[in-house]
Amino acid sequence: MQIDYGIPSDTLKAYSLMFQDYPDVVNVVQMCEMLGGISTKTGYKLLQANKINHFKIGRAYKIPKAAIIAYLHSIMTHQPNSHCDALVH
Template sequence: MESQTAYKLLFTDYPDVVNVEQMCEMLGGICDKTAYRLLKSGKIKSFIVGRRYRIPKLNILEYLDLIEKSTA
């Protein structure tokens, strides 16, 4: 699926930039520890504002695309 199409269809209830809790929900309810591990390892690209992670929704979609390719 193209990134523009996926961006318009998936996660429409979420803002363009999400926090860690929202990212956990988007990834099927993963725990905070797993989420922070993904962010710190760089598997999901993010940036930090103050002391909090902010994750562009597009980066989560890119991560999900990587998972899809590796299991195929």
């Protein structure tokens, strides 16, 4: 089953190349690396606020790489000139 995240194919291809060293499903630490080295605390906040699609196996968060790409695409194309915060406090 493939989920359509509404990402243009050229954008998806570019991000896929950029994140080719990561598995298709990543953990929180890997997600934080992919998002430019954000803290794990911020990473958990993003997940708990459902900003990034994810699922849990037991207590472990699992994040599809495509969901991270969709999140990056959405903040780059839909967020008005907010360059400092990934989360609105």
